[in-house]
Amino acid sequence: MKALAGALALVLPMLLQPAFAATEQQNKMATCNKDAGDKKGDERKAFMKDCLSSKPKVSEAQKAQQDKMKSCNAEAKGKTGDERKKFMSACLKKG
Template sequence: MKKFFAAALLLAPFAFQPVFAATAQQQKMAACNKEASDKKGDERKAFMKECLSSKPKVSEAQKAQQEKMKSCNAEAKDMKGADRKKFMSECLKKSG
């Protein structure tokens, strides 16, 4: 009986993953629906298609972080293991 509960506890997080994905899609649908409230017919259909297929916008801060990550990765290309991890940590903490 204990083995059953242990297995159930280990598998429980995987059982609910589709629910979270559907919720994210539902939230996107609701947001697009709200934006399209003043549109009708083909205009609404085209807007909804574009809105639902669009990727989230990336902020300037996120772009800066991505650039910093690329730069640090390029500098650490020959490093491995703990040395790389330490270097990346320090490099990413540096400002600008």
């Protein structure tokens, strides 16, 4: 019985993951559908294609953080373990 419970504990999260992905796609579809408004025919088809294939927008703060991470990561080359962790922490905190 314990083995079955253990197996379910390992498998259950994997079974639920596709449902989450479908929900994200459904939310995107609903948003695009709402934004399409009164568009009809080819105009609506083109709008929906662009809307559904677009990637989420990255804010300026997120872009700055990504750039800082790339820069610090490049500077940390050759460092490993605690030395790298300490360096990255200090580098990312620099303002």
